[in-house]
Amino acid sequence: MRPALRDRLVVLALFAGYVAALFFTEPDLGMSRDESFYVHAARSYASYFEAVLDDPSKIFDRETIDRAYQANREHPVLMKNLYALSYLAHQKLGLFPNETVAHRFPAMLVAGALVALVFWVGRAWFGFGVGLFAAVAFATLPRVFYHSHLNCFDVPIVFFVLLTAYAYWRSLTSKKWAVLTGIAYGLALATKHNAWGLPLVFGIHFAWLAAAETARRRRGEPPAIERVPWGIVAMLTLGPLVFFAHWPWIWNDTLERVGWYVRFHLHHDYYNIVYFGVNQFRPPFPVAYPFVMTAFTVPLVILALTLLGIGQRAPAWLPDALRERWVPSARAVRDPACTDVLLFGLFAAPLVIIALPSTPIFGGTKHWMTAYPFMAIYAGVGAALCVEAAARVSLFKEKVAPLCYAVLLAPGFVETAVSHPYGLAHYTFPAGGTPGAAVHGMNRQFWGYTTQQVVPFLEEQLPNGGTIFLCDTTWLAWEMLVEAGRAPANIRPSRSMAGADFILVHHEHHFAEVDFQAWVVTGSPQPAFVSTHEGVPIISVYDNRAANRGARR
Amino acid sequence: MAGKTRPEYPRLESVVIRFPTLERLPPWLRVAVLLLPLLLAVLELLGGLRIRTRIPDPQDLRAAADFLRPKIDPRVRVVAAPSYADPLMREALGDLLSFAQVAPSDLAPFETLYALSLNGHFPAEAPDRLPLVEGVFGRVSVLRWDLGPSPVVVDLVDRLPKARVEWIAPDGTPRRCPWVTTPRYTPGGLSQGPMRPRARFECDRNRPHLYVGETVIEDLHLNPRRAVYQHPPDEGRIRTTFPPIEISRSLVLYAGLYYEHERDGVHGPFELVVRIDGKERGRMVHRDLQGWKRLEIDTSDLEGKRAEISIETFAKDARYRTVGWAATLRKTDVGEAYP
Structure with a gap:
């Protein structure tokens, strides 16, 4: 089979398989607190779509917009609009078994697309095996699996951040992709405020690669990459336009309403969350929180593979000259895009932001889930090394790879299966499982979803x-x-x-x-x-x- | 860029860089390191299996509870170990347990501590010595610690219905707070504070928080404390007076505030005064973040005599002063350790 066709079939299989897994496990999952807020919002927004369908002249009608979009204006509405449209489709056509599924189904589709995209990005950066392992490892993180069911924004924002990152990476050599970067970033902004920090991460990355490119050119080497960050330019221009266009609520009193939205998140309330038996309700919050919670909720083997992957890729962060001096044994294919710097930045940034003592931590792992696709890609790199080593010592060199991948992925499958439908209550082996976490005094649930x-x-x-x-x-x-x-x-x-x-x-x-x-x-x-x-x-x-x-x- | 053509950049689709960082290790060691994740995966699968096989069977928990039932009396404290299993313990035995037994201030009222222990865990309350193992039911053990004779002679919270409660105005004029048994519960839920009991002394119908009654208060560490709720008024003080009781060697009192009203540490202190036959014998100034605070009062000079005990609460700024207190008369001296 041609690789291109094979890859596309894998994309399709991952997407369809994950959506099917979510769809068939969804009935076990009671509705959570935040989901109910978005159900209320989606029903309200549906009234706008109905009004516009009845009378298209109402598309910009302030009264119609304000009546519909007053609800839940603390979050942008891309996903809630999709939930509203799905809800309308269910009302008119009876597409789903019940209204809950109607609200959740768009999020499930995005979750399926996310798993496929993890594969696609991992494949683009490190090859087919890494991509496939990363996708399956990501899909079988227990908390990711839980959140993937919900009509919320936590998994959709992971999708749009990854999409923006991929588009930005492609934009380094293609202006067409720069435009797509701007659009993808706009959609990310339209999903959740986690997207706000992306230009900073990309900015640091671009400064890094521009410095390396300049150094290379000074040495007389031919240009390898553009030194104008067209992707970032598009993010900062097209992004806000897409954001503005998607949200009827801010079409009127734009500055006031956007200002309110921004202020809401900059001055967000601190909610309670317990950490090692202490109820954390105000800053300073423990710096170790995101790292410990990641260690306690991600399968141990994925953590180990991630560390192996990071260790393996770390020399690639270095500029060429330093790398040649410090790690002379590294056999490097020149990467003018500094992909490893980008990968590490996208992996580390969400964790670092949550680790800041002033950042609210009440959302548990969902607030830094945007790091997990990149963690999974690192794990894929680690898994490839592990499988290669196993092949070296195995008598059945060609058959060992599937077996090794299966063993490495098995804990994730088991933990995810056991966790359902208690995804937020579930802890993995490093915590001693759910009973161990309870002994340590870790959070058992939130949102009243059980x-x-x-x-x-x-x-x-x-x-x-x-x-x-x-x-x-x-x-x-x-x-x-x-x-x-x-x-x-x-x-x-x-x-x-x-x-x-x-x-x-x-x-x-x-x-x-x-x-x-x-x-x-x-x-x-x-x-x-x-x-x-x-x-x-x-x-x-x-x-x-x-x-x-x-x-x- | 006039006159220049845009350079052809390479396609960025499959950047594969190999950095054999482990290359300096001997080959066998390098392979061993790289194979470690496989070992971890197997370990994790087995570990997860072990975790799940160690979850106690609910039947065993019930059997252990049934074994313990005949041993429970008011001088027995029963806990679960680890403490997360406390709701399971109460599900099995809660019908035999009073608020005094599930929400005590300390272990002094008890002569025996039993733990329904899962997988051999010891409770945090346990004395620093090994327990007697009374029974083993699968993964659940019944552990016993003998605490010795309880020094508690009188629990004032028990005697609350016989007390007299007054709102003392700033000029000293007392006004009786009547005992009522009409339900007027708080709605309940997060941030609602201690539940107002059905039976209580009601000091102001228009300010329903001004009551005196037995409740269970959530202390600074979110522990349950069975207590007399006695919110100080904006002006004056609330006084609870117990009819003459035989006095023992010491009076031990605990007082604190509802968690959410104390945790920010921003409110003013409240004061609590203990009088015996009208004479001040002890005073607590409770500041935020002091939690469930203990006050010991030496009453050995009055031992054997009958006297009225009254407890007053007041505060300069009474907002959010959701005070609860619990007090016992004890036959031990002040500072004497128990158990």
């Missing part, structure tokens, strides 16, 4: 319906469970803990007070049911019916 796992108990206890106190799950998230047929309609949320038949307590460290409140309300510290993941409590459910009847206390 409520679906106690529905069977509630159904059994409340065959004729009743009320529940939802703790961290939003009412809309519960309504989406009902709409999807994953919870009965006759069990309704209650605003008052005391008025509810059952009280849910999500075991997240700073929710301890809710546990204690439930004791006082029910008159007993005894939960009626405890849902667990790997033996670790995730939700306690208290039966409040007796207290409501006045039988207790």
